[in-house]
Amino acid sequence: MEFSPVLYIAIPLFAAFLIPLLGKVSKTLVKLTPGIVFLYLSYGSILLFPKAMEKPIVQVVAGFKPPFGISLYYGATAAFLITMVTIVGFVIWLYSYKFIIREPIEKYYMLFMMLITGSTGILLTGDMFNMFVFLEITSIAAYSLTAFLRDKDGAEAAFKYLLIGSFSSTFYLLSVMIIYSYTGTLNFADIAGKIDLIPPMAKGFVLVLVLVGMGIEAEMFPLNGWAPDAYSQAPSPVGAVFGGIVVKAGLYAMIRIVFLFFKTPEVMQFLIFMGILTLLIAEMAAMRQHQIKRMLAFSSIGQMGLVIIALGIGTMGSTSAALFQMFNHALIKSLLFFAAGYLVFHSGSKQIEDLEGLGYDKPVTSFFFAVGALAIIGLPPFSGFWSKLLILVSVAKAGDIAILLLILTGSVIEAIYYLRAVVKLYTRKEVPDNVRRTPISGLVAMGVLAAIILYVGLYPGVIEKWLAPAANNLLNAADYIKAGLF
Amino acid sequence: MLYYIGAISLILIGMYAVLTKKNLLKIVIGLSIVDSGVNLLFISVGYVKDATAPIFSLPSLTADKMVDPVPQALVLTAIVIGLATTAVALGLVIRLYDHHKTLNINKIRQLKW
Amino acid sequence: MRKAIAILLLAIVGYYFINVFIHMPFGEKREGVGKYYLENTVKETGAANVVTAIVVSYRGFDTLGEVTVLFLAATGLGAILFGKRGEKRRLQGASVIVKTTSMMLYPMVVLLGAYVFVHGHLTPGGGFQGGAIIATGVLLMFMSYRHFNVSHNALTWIESLAGLTFATVGLIGLALGTTFLQNFLPLGTPNDLVSAGIIPIIYIAVGFKVGAELTGVLDNMLKTIR
Numbered sequence: 001m002e003f004s005p006v007l008y009i010a011i012p013l014f015a016a017f018l019i020p021l022l023g024k025v026s027k028t029l030v031k032l033t034p035g036i037v038f039l040y041l042s043y044g045s046i047l048l049f050p051k052a053m054e055k056p057i058v059q060v061v062a063g064f065k066p067p068f069g070i071s072l073y074y075g076a077t078a079a080f081l082i083t084m085v086t087i088v089g090f091v092i093w094l095y096s097y098k099f100i101i102r103e104p105i106e107k108y109y110m111l112f113m114m115l116i117t118g119s120t121g122i123l124l125t126g127d128m129f130n131m132f133v134f135l136e137i138t139s140i141a142a143y144s145l146t147a148f149l150r151d152k153d154g155a156e157a158a159f160k161y162l163l164i165g166s167f168s169s170t171f172y173l174l175s176v177m178i179i180y181s182y183t184g185t186l187n188f189a190d191i192a193g194k195i196d197l198i199p200p201m202a203k204g205f206v207l208v209l210v211l212v213g214m215g216i217e218a219e220m221f222p223l224n225g226w227a228p229d230a231y232s233q234a235p236s237p238v239g240a241v242f243g244g245i246v247v248k249a250g251l252y253a254m255i256r257i258v259f260l261f262f263k264t265p266e267v268m269q270f271l272i273f274m275g276i277l278t279l280l281i282a283e284m285a286a287m288r289q290h291q292i293k294r295m296l297a298f299s300s301i302g303q304m305g306l307v308i309i310a311l312g313i314g315t316m317g318s319t320s321a322a323l324f325q326m327f328n329h330a331l332i333k334s335l336l337f338f339a340a341g342y343l344v345f346h347s348g349s350k351q352i353e354d355l356e357g358l359g360y361d362k363p364v365t366s367f368f369f370a371v372g373a374l375a376i377i378g379l380p381p382f383s384g385f386w387s388k389l390l391i392l393v394s395v396a397k398a399g400d401i402a403i404l405l406l407i408l409t410g411s412v413i414e415a416i417y418y419l420r421a422v423v424k425l426y427t428r429k430e431v432p433d434n435v436r437r438t439p440i441s442g443l444v445a446m447g448v449l450a451a452i453i454l455y456v457g458l459y460p461g462v463i464e465k466w467l468a469p470a471a472n473n474l475l476n477a478a479d480y481i482k483a484g485l486f
Numbered sequence: 487m488l489y490y491i492g493a494i495s496l497i498l499i500g501m502y503a504v505l506t507k508k509n510l511l512k513i514v515i516g517l518s519i520v521d522s523g524v525n526l527l528f529i530s531v532g533y534v535k536d537a538t539a540p541i542f543s544l545p546s547l548t549a550d551k552m553v554d555p556v557p558q559a560l561v562l563t564a565i566v567i568g569l570a571t572t573a574v575a576l577g578l579v580i581r582l583y584d585h586h587k588t589l590n591i592n593k594i595r596q597l598k599w
Numbered sequence: 600m601r602k603a604i605a606i607l608l609l610a611i612v613g614y615y616f617i618n619v620f621i622h623m624p625f626g627e628k629r630e631g632v633g634k635y636y637l638e639n640t641v642k643e644t645g646a647a648n649v650v651t652a653i654v655v656s657y658r659g660f661d662t663l664g665e666v667t668v669l670f671l672a673a674t675g676l677g678a679i680l681f682g683k684r685g686e687k688r689r690l691q692g693a694s695v696i697v698k699t700t701s702m703m704l705y706p707m708v709v710l711l712g713a714y715v716f717v718h719g720h721l722t723p724g725g726g727f728q729g730g731a732i733i734a735t736g737v738l739l740m741f742m743s744y745r746h747f748n749v750s751h752n753a754l755t756w757i758e759s760l761a762g763l764t765f766a767t768v769g770l771i772g773l774a775l776g777t778t779f780l781q782n783f784l785p786l787g788t789p790n791d792l793v794s795a796g797i798i799p800i801i802y803i804a805v806g807f808k809v810g811a812e813l814t815g816v817l818d819n820m821l822k823t824i825r
Contacts, residue, residue, distance in 0.1 A: 006779045010770060013667060017762035020755050062659045062772075062780040064643075068635055070660045107678040114671050121664070129560050133664035136567045140668060143574050144675025150682070152585035156594055158679075159578045163504065166517055166571055170497075173524055173564060180556070181531045181623055184631015205619045490620040498613045505605040527620075532633070535626040540649035541723060542641055543790070552649070554633035559653040563665045566727055566809075570672035573816055577679040580823055 003044040005059050005074040005124055008082065012037055012117040016110045023106040030106045031097060034113050038090035045083040052079035053469045056483045058126065067187035073126035073484055076469040077323070081123050081252060084327050088244050088334055089116045091445045095338050096237045098439035108148060115141040115241055119249035126484055128176050128186045131253060135172065135217070138246055139165045145241075146234045157229035164216055164226040171213030175206045189484025192260045192477055207262050210254065211270075217250025219301045220308060221278040228285075231297030232350070236341025239293060243300040243337065244330035251304060251326075255311055260477050263314075271312030276406050278305030283413040291350045292340050295417060296333070299376065302410060303329045309407065310391045313398050319475055320467035321390035327463060328383045328456070332375045335449040339369035342438045343425075352421055359426035365438050366425045368446040373418040375453050378411060383456035386464075489530035496523030510582065510589045514575045521568035525561045532557030645786030645794045646720035654725065655798045659769070659780040665727075666765060666805060670758065673812045680819055693743045701743040708736030716806030717799065721790060726802040730809025737814045741821055754815045761808035768797055768804075 015037045022029045051057060056075035065071075074082075093112070100108050118138030125131050143165065147158035180186060182202065183194040198206070216223040227247075231239045258267060279302050286298035303325070310322035342365045347354045359366040375382035378389070388411070395404050456463055473479070500523055503516025532554035538547065540555040579589070586594050628634075636653055646652040654662050692698070715722075716729025740747045772781035782796040793799070 004773070004779075006773065009663075010766060010773070010779060013663065014763065014766045014770070016667075017670070017759050017766060020759045060778050062656055062778060062782075064657050068632055069657055104678055104681050107674050107681075110674050111671065111678065114667065117667075129563075129658075130661055130664070133563060133567070133661050133668070136571070136668055137664060137671060140570055140574055140671045140675060143578075144671070144678055147578060147581065147679050150581065150679065152582070155578050155581040155585065155679075159510075159575070159582060162571065162575050162578065163513070163517070166520070169567075169571075170520055170524055173528070176560075177524075177528050177531055177557075178619065178623075180560075180631075181629070184629050184633065186556075186632070199622060202619045202622070205615055487621070487625055490623070490625065491617060494613065494616050494620065498609050498616075501612075502605055502609055505609075506602045530625070531623070532629070533626050534628050539723065540637060541721075542647040542649070543721070550628070550637075552637055554629050555636055555649040555653055556631075556633045558650045559658060560661075562650070562654055562725075562727060563661050566665050567668050570668045573672045574675050574679070576820065577676040580820070581679055 003047055005048070005057060005072045006061060007044060008041060008086075008120045008124060009117055011040065012113045012120075016113050016117075019106050019110050027105065030109060034093045034109050035090065035097070037113065038086055038093055038116075042083070042086040042090055045079070045086050048074065049079050049083060049466075052076055053466060056473065056480075058483055067185045067190040067485070070130050071126045071187065071484065072124045073188070073480075074124060075480070075483070076466075076473040077252070077471075078123050078473075080323060080466055080470040081248060081326070082120055084330055085116065085120055085123070085245050085248075088240075088330050091448055092237045092240050092244075092334060094448075095240075095341075095442050095445035097441045099237060099341060099442060100235060102149065108145070111141045111145050111148075112238070112241070115145065115238075116245060119245045122249040122253050126188050128179065128188060128191065132169065132172055132176060135250075135253070136169055138249065139169065139217075142230070142242065142246060145238045146230045148235055148238065149233070151233075153229075154233040157226075157233035161226040161230045164223075168213045168216035171209045175209040175213065178202055178206050178209075187484065188256070188260060189481045192481050193485070195261050203262075207258075207267070210257050210262075214250055214254035214257070215274075217247070218254050218308070219247050219250070219278070219304050220254075220274050221281055221301075221305070224278070224282075224301050227301055228294050228297040231300065232291060232293035236293070236337050236344070239296070239341075240334040240337040243297070243333040247300065247304055248326050248330060251307065255474065259474060260480060263477065268312050268314050272309050272403065273312075275305045275308030275310075275312055276403065278302065278308060279410045280305075280406065280413075283410045283417075287413055287417045289417075290352055292344065292352050292355065292421065293337075293350060295352070295421070296336055296340060299414065299418075300329075300333055302414065303333070303376070306388075306391065306407065306410070309403065310394065313394060313400075314475070315394060315398060316468070316471055316475065317397065318391065318394035319471035320464075321387060321394050323467055323470050323474075324390060324463060325387040328387045328453070329376070331449050331453055332372050332382075332384055335368060335446055335453065336372035336376065338442060338446045338449070339365050339372060342442055343369065346438075352424055355421070356424050356427050362438065364443060365446070368450055369425065370422050371450050371453065373422050375457070377415045377418055381454065381457045383453045383460065383463075385457060386460040489533070490527065493523050493527035493530060496520075496526065499523075508591050510579045510591055510594075513591065514572060514579060517575065518568070518572050521565075521572070525564055525568070528557050528561050528564065644782060644798065645788075645796060646798050647790050648720050648722065648725075650723075651720045651725050651798060651802070655719075655801050656780075656782060656796075659801070662801075662805070663765065663769065663780075666762065666808060669809060669812050670762060673758070673815055676816055676819055680823055692745045698743050701739045705736050705740050708739065709733050712736065712810065713806070716802055718792070719802040719806075720794065720798045721792070726805030727809050729802075729806040730811075731813060733806075733810035734813030734817065737810075738817055741817060749814055749818060751815070751818070754811045754818075757807055757811040758815070761804040761811070764804040765801055765808075768801060 059072045121134030182198040282302035289295040310318045375384040500519030540552040640652045644652040712729045712732030715724035719725035769780040784796040
């Protein structure tokens with residue numbers, strides 16, 4: 001059986017249904033299953049990668065051609081992002097292996113796999129309602145995982161997330177409804193061809209609905225109120241999934257719909273404007289945080305703002321830079337969440353103040369945190385340097401010096417609070433000798449991420465050569481329509 | 487026409503409940519009302535005048551005398567998804583009540599912005 | 600103060616909302632995929648109920664997602680309410696009239712639910728509707744009798760097996776060289792019970808799954824009352 005895109009969704013589902021039965025046999029089998037699934041999916045995504053980069057693989061499901069059936073659109077952008085998702089998913093599984101010790105463990109792995117499946121589905125699908133279904137899969141898994149630790153803050157954060165997330169799906173469903181009633185079809189490529197059947201007022205309303213609905217998932221200002229609570233109250237690997245995978249899927253969905261249906265200069269300007277607001281407000285809020293995971297959450301929001309600015313500029317160079325930044329951010333933010341998770345575990349508190357001195361007590365974990373911090377600020381020789389540079393270059397080429405200065409301001413603020421945390425780590429202080437060691441699985445997970453970050457930092461060409469087809473796939477609506485409706 | 491306005495009113499009433507009510511259960515009910523309103527709206531979009539249900543149970547029924555089946559299929563899925571969200575919401579309400587012994591959302595607002 | 604802002608916001612949103620929908624044609628025939636489905640369902644899938652054919656066959660992927668969502672909700676609820684399960688429901692037992700009537704109605708309700716999901720391709724209804732009816736019957740028994748219990752083990756087995764059936768049927772299509780969820784069984788004559796290929800199989804699996812899941816969810820919530 002040849003590896004085909006539908007397996008990204010079918011195999012994790014199969015495994016998730018199997019886990020309760022496996023749980024009756026042995027707990028270890030349950031813990032190992034996601035790892036096997038992710039290894040297989042990563043292998044498959046690397047296999048399909050070159051083919052997808054040349055020409056999008058459009059796979060039909062249930063044997064009926066689009067637009068009468070659902071199709072999966074595995075284009076260059078999807079291939080790039082899905083490879084990132086499967087690799088990050090594998091690393092997060094590795095970290096969770098020893099980190100999650102609180103019952104019920106098998107439910108954690110089921111929810112975790114479904115969260116990643118949902119995000120992959122959003123990246124893969126070529127049908128509007130199918131995207132709604134996968135959006136809901138992602139959201140419900142996310143709500144449950146946020147409350148996984150069952151403490152009172154977790155339940156509150158999850159409830160807030162749930163309320164705001166329900167609005168997001170309601171708005172998206174309303175937009176599907178309006179689009180269907182005018183165009184009579186649900187397939188992205190088909191709608192893109194028929195978009196002018198919708199009268200202007202309805203079109204504007206749909207645009208607002210999509211921006212608000214998917215903007216909530218993509219953490220655009222001012223719709224990101226749920227994010228800091230959710231990221232900080234969820235267990236650390238789940239925080240990594242949120243910041244590394246879920247938000248990217250939400251952003252991809254928003255951008256795909258906007259670029260296919262509504263690509264006008266005003267909309268792009270609006271995106272740039274919102275991106276700037278997101279970046280600056282999030283970075284300033286991050287500086288005022290005392291809890292380390294909330295700080296990381298705000299930093300995530302800020303980085304997404306940066307990506308939105310780059311996408312809003314809309315040139316080939318800026319879109320490639322945005323995709324590169326998404327890739328790097330997924331790896332770096334996961335590394336930071338992993339390190340923060342164990343630092344919090346060792347120090348017993350979530351406050352940054354209480355991390356003082358851990359640099360000497362737990363040198364390896366703190367080292368990884370420092371690597372992540374330097375990478376996200378954008379210092380060489382780490383990968384973050386290249387993506388940020390590319391974004392700044394493309395902004396400069398577009399001639400907007402004001403935006404350039406604002407981005408630099410945001411970066412400076414970011415540098416301040418990250419370096420502040422790193423300095424705290426390495427301030428000498430008498431710490432009681434802590435016998436708990438960071439488990440090997442956690443260290444290996446962090447090591448893998450740090451190695452990739454360093455490697456891409458030294459040889460950015462490895463990633464850069466795939467950026468052009470991926471960016472082209474995102475920008476070029478005509479190609480999408482041609483491939484989607486064969 | 488009336489169907490549209492009725493369904494939209496349901497949605498707005500539900501949103502009002504979510505935004506202003508203080509009791510957690512009333513907020514969840516508001517969410518449920520929004521879901522019902524959206525589903526009703528969706529089905530109304532598929533209505534065709536003087537047409538019947540899209541089931542070929544008798545040979546006399548022809549395709550052009552039937553309503554649009556697609557919104558009905560989509561709403562089927564949407565209802566189930568709405569139910570799943572409500573179930574998780576209620577589970578969270580049970581947890582929150584457990585910890586705080588109150589259903590008043592103002593007393594539960596502990597996490598800062 | 601807060602109510603005033605909310606009303607203002609909703610009024611603005613509502614105004615645009617109604618404006619958009621007023622101009623939308625109501626009750627007119629729609630061109631598009633709906634027409635194609637109505638004309639070609641019986642030929643291509645053999646089912647008489649067009650909505651079922653769309654849900655299971657044309658847009659079967661959505662149904663897979665929906666089944667996953669329900670499964671997720673049950674799992675998530677189990678994770679959130681873990682550790683709170685008492686063994687007894689602290690409800691008062693109901694009166695004699697309610698108890699006797701529920702006992703008589705229960706098997707009929709379950710039978711109705713089973714009928715609905717087995718005949719999903721012929722009559723209105725299907726897996727989800729049938730499963731919900733079965734869960735309602737069980738709820739009736741839960742609320743009338745304090746000691747009516749469903750084994751959680753059995754529920755877990757039914758859920759997982761039904762889900763695996765659905766996924767396997769889809770994967771078989773893939774393994775046979777065609778696409779995922781392809782209809783690989785003979786279509787038979789329309790309006791027969793055994794027709795429409797894999798549609799009845801999937802819907803029966805879905806019916807069991809939904810019934811088991813909703814029962815589990817209800818049981819989970821009812822048992823948290825100490």
